[in-house]
Amino acid sequence: MSPEKKFIVDVVKEVLAHSSYMSVTECAKKLGLDRRTIRAQIKKKEIFATQTGNKILIPEIQFLR
Numbered sequence: 001m002s003p004e005k006k007f008i009v010d011v012v013k014e015v016l017a018h019s020s021y022m023s024v025t026e027c028a029k030k031l032g033l034d035r036r037t038i039r040a041q042i043k044k045k046e047i048f049a050t051q052t053g054n055k056i057l058i059p060e061i062q063f064l065r
Contacts, residue, residue, distance in 0.1 A: 013064055014061060014064065020059075020060045021057040021058060021059055021060065022057075022058045022059075022060055023055070023056065023057075023058070024038050024039060024042075024049075024056050024058070026058075027047070027058045027063075030063065031063075038058075039056075042056065042058075047062070048062055
């Protein structure tokens with residue numbers, strides 16, 4: 001893949017991921033960890049997340065880099 005195409009693909013990934021969020025369960029599956037581990041990492045601020053009501057939203061963009 002040429003450098004220009006790779007750059008375009010990277011930009012598109014970031015734009016699409018910027019507005020997409022994962023739940024704790026989805027994040028655990030993606031990282032191959034337990035849900036409790038993800039929640040502990042959120043509490044220690046190792047993973048950025050936002051709580052809305054009783055749901056925790058984890059921006060996907062932090063895992064693309």
